[in-house]
Amino acid sequence: MIRDLTDAEARAALPLKWELPDVVPAWVAEMDYAQAEPITEALVDAVRRGALGYPPHGDDLGAAFSGFAARHWGWDVPAEASVATGGVVSGIRLALEVLCPPGPVVVPMPCYPPFRHAVEVTGREVVPIELDPESDDASLDLCAVSRAFARGARTLLLCNPHNPLGHVPSRAELAGLAALAREYDARVITDEIHAPLVLAPLGAEERTFTPYLSLDDRAVLVTSPSKAFNMPATHGAQLVVLDPADRARLAAAPIPAQNTWSSLGIVAGTVAWRDCDDWLAALVERLTQQRTLLAELLADRLPKARMRPLEATYLAWLDLRAYGVDDPAEAALAHGVRLAPGQDYQPGLTGHVRLNLATSPERLERVVEGLRAALDDGGQGTPRG
Ligand SMILES: Cc1ncc(COP(=O)(O)O)c(C=O)c1O
Known part of the structure; x- marks a missing residue:
């Protein structure tokens, strides 16, 4: 019942979220899913x-x-x-x-x-x-x-x-x-x-x-x-x-x-x-699966990341201070992933990002992988190959 948008569909449907070419967007609060048919x-x-x-x-x-x-x-x-x-x-x-x-x-x-x-x-x-x-x-x-x-x-x-x-x-x-x-x-x-x-x-x-x-x-x-x-x-x-x-x-x-x-x-x-209501129930189930996947990906690729218990919303709050990068969102952008910087939500707070998980499992994996690459190189912003 929840239909994933393809990249081309998502770019057309959510032009702000997808405004940067060749970047997987996980920042603004929009979902890469088609709206309910009714x-x-x-x-x-x-x-x-x-x-x-x-x-x-x-x-x-x-x-x-x-x-x-x-x-x-x-x-x-x-x-x-x-x-x-x-x-x-x-x-x-x-x-x-x-x-x-x-x-x-x-x-x-x-x-x-x-x-x-x-x-x-x-x-x-x-x-x-x-x-x-x-x-x-x-x-x-x-x-x-x-x-x-x-x-x-x-x-x-x-x-x-x-x-x-x-x-x-x-x-x-x-x-x-x-x-x-x-x-x-x-x-x-x-x-x-x-x-x-x-x-x-x-x-x-x-x-x-x-x-x-x-x-x-x-x-x-x-x-x-x-x-x-x-x-x-x-x-x-x-x-x-x-x-x-x-x-x-x-x-x-x-x-x-x-x-x-x-x-x-x-x-x-x-x-x-x-x-x-039926569409919403399917959405909540899908977002719950995405939350599980994100927890697994983080445990595997970014074990020092601390995700706050995500009881509601599709917006995960990650504490990445253990990686020693002040602005992980900026670092991730150099690796093709757009996240919301933590300091936008609390001025002066370093090492945090908000990650939008309402996307496909494949894109979510690309997001975590991009973030991992950014933090592994210490936020130096190695250009993407
Ligand atoms: C808590 C909260 N309030 C309001 C909004 C935006 O609402 P609107 O676009 O209706 O102003 C958002 C968007 O993400 C939000 O997270």
Whole structure:
């Protein structure tokens, strides 16, 4: 059911990811797989009908998302809580501007880089909470959050599940955050774009995804089916807010401050949330196999690499400091492999990369082999032959 794109198809379908000739891309978060057939059919049908006008205010995305949340997470969220927006990142910016007080914003690090940028473009200060790279535990440091709130921050950006750490926060961890948010009257903006991508359990303990909004009704959920269903350019994301007064504030934002969403994004997103469960189940199985393969390849070719337990997403976070190369992503590029540099996710953090494993087994092997060659030559960048 999951169809691998050939190199030529992937270059045409994912032009940003595949922009460099003769390079195997494992950087930006797009998958080298064809999208689900119901999405293709719905988009083709919409284009044939000429459905290219502005999308209506009351669209079907909210109801489709509610159905998905009930089926997958046993969570009852009203359809009318969803407010369409262009993308998750622009939705975060809108939530910061419209629903959050001015002032510092807590951002756990490493983080998806646009988190920091969204805070900065709204004229706010980032208060980083850095994970100790030595620590095995990727949970949120609630003591540090408490200190940041005590010093005056009233907003926190949560990534649930976490990109790039692959961590699925436990219910207890999120409940701890919710208790702090209540104590300090702070607002949590929770990006849950990766929520459908929780992989098979790694050990005895199953990590299930908990919607943060189910524990903290003042939070702002920002999500989109675009990541799990591999259609980031369709632009049909949503903010989910439970308080009607908050929704009214979002609706009242002037048009230049809003993020125009796309009628085709609404069509694709509605079908994704509603009609693609079988495809998603096959995808999660496939990504779980890719995770196993990556672990085997690393054990064989890069035994000193430390991969964080990848509980969710297809983005593996690798600690390669044992190889003594500051920028392994730059070194790998000289060997025909493009990875995402760790310092993009946490400025100053050397020796880390984020590796996108959502590709074919053959390409994944080429990625690990390129990285091995780069680290073996000490990052000297021996030109490719
Ligand atoms: C955590 C996270 N949020 C948001 C996005 C991007 O969302 P959008 O393209 O809708 O802005 C990504 C993309 O990889 C992501 O990993």
